[in-house]
Amino acid sequence: xxxxxxxxxxIVAILxxxxxxxxxxxxxxxxxxxxxxxxxxxVEVDIDTPIEEDNAxxxxxxxxxxxxxxxIRIHTGYRLGPVNTDSSVEIADAVVxxxxxNINLGNGFRIFDVLGVVYNxxxxxxxxxxxxxxxDIHKVxxxxxx
Amino acid sequence: xxxxxxxxxxxxxxxxxxxxSIAKATRILLSPINARKWSPYAGLIAGPEEVIVEDLxxxxxxxxxxxxxxxxxxxxxxxxxxxxxxxxxxxxATTIGALQIKIVGQEEVALVDNDKFSSTRIVMTITxxxxxxxx
Numbered sequence: 001x002x003x004x005x006x007x008x009x010x011i012v013a014i015l016x017x018x019x020x021x022x023x024x025x026x027x028x029x030x031x032x033x034x035x036x037x038x039x040x041x042x043v044e045v046d047i048d049t050p051i052e053e054d055n056a057x058x059x060x061x062x063x064x065x066x067x068x069x070x071x072i073r074i075h076t077g078y079r080l081g082p083v084n085t086d087s088s089v090e091i092a093d094a095v096v097x098x099x100x101x102n103i104n105l106g107n108g109f110r111i112f113d114v115l116g117v118v119y120n121x122x123x124x125x126x127x128x129x130x131x132x133x134x135x136d137i138h139k140v141x142x143x144x145x146x
Numbered sequence: 147x148x149x150x151x152x153x154x155x156x157x158x159x160x161x162x163x164x165x166x167s168i169a170k171a172t173r174i175l176l177s178p179i180n181a182r183k184w185s186p187y188a189g190l191i192a193g194p195e196e197v198i199v200e201d202l203x204x205x206x207x208x209x210x211x212x213x214x215x216x217x218x219x220x221x222x223x224x225x226x227x228x229x230x231x232x233x234x235x236x237x238x239a240t241t242i243g244a245l246q247i248k249i250v251g252q253e254e255v256a257l258v259d260n261d262k263f264s265s266t267r268i269v270m271t272i273t274x275x276x277x278x279x280x281x
Contacts, residue, residue: 034204035275078273079198080208081246127198127206 003109004045004068007137010105011070012043015095023091024074031073031126039076039087041095042126046071046134066139073123074131081129088131089119099135108140150243150276151209155192157242158272162188162213167228175214182263186217186225198273206245206275213268219260226255226266233270244274 015027026040046069074091076084103111113136121132162171175189193210217225251269258264
């Protein structure tokens with residue numbers, strides 16, 4: 001299992017452990033969910049946005065394996081329907097707060113940034129409205145001396 | 147077994163017929179001559195389904211539906227209010243097995259004499275989910 005899919009599973013499992021919560025009813029492992037109920041969350045690996053590091057010389061393969069950007073979407077309304085901004089803001093803030101307070105995900109996975117929070121978005125691929133945020137996850141490498 | 151579109155529209159017709167102010171509601175719009183025999187009357191015109199999201203197991207559709215109302219004279223305004231109250235009811239979508247009903251437009255009513263028929267149209271979009279492979 002790659003670092004990206006492990007990080008994805010960890011975040012989904014954490015969010016599902018809060019479900020049912022007073023704020024959302026379901027957590028999905030992909031944005032494109034047809035029978036999506038609202039309010040809910042979906043988590044997907046963001047493969048379109050590579051994460052860059054400041055190092056001059058990096059092994060790109062190793063970098064891709066270590067760093068993962070996940071896109072978390074908050075769904076509070078269907079396309080054409082009423083936009084529930086209050087609920088979007090409340091859920092997004094709760095998720096951001098939790099992610100920033102719990103950076104250690106175990107097994108060497110650490111959250112090193114929660115960014116790109118947008119409170120009022122129309123999600124085209126999922127046909128819903130709500131909020132969106134990104135979370136960068138770093139896999140800490142341990143080297144053994146031989 | 148009927149498909150989801152038919153089920154949703156039949157349920158909507160049943161809800162319209164439950165209104166005490168509607169004498170008859172039909173899934174397929176009657177011709178004006180036939181509709182006048184059943185005044186006050188409500189008929190549906192459904193457009194094609196549009197796929198919004200599709201995954202391995204389910205498909206979410208949007209369906210454009212027009213409700214045509216026919217009634218004598220100025221009473222059509224009262225009928226229009228009652229039908230709009232029903233459509234705006236938050237429970238209606240769940241009752242007919244849909245996720246959401248959105249009224250997107252309404253034709254202006256041309257007022258006529260009490261012994262003449264008048265008609266109007268409410269345009270709406272219904273969102274619903276169907277299981278793949280179920281017909």
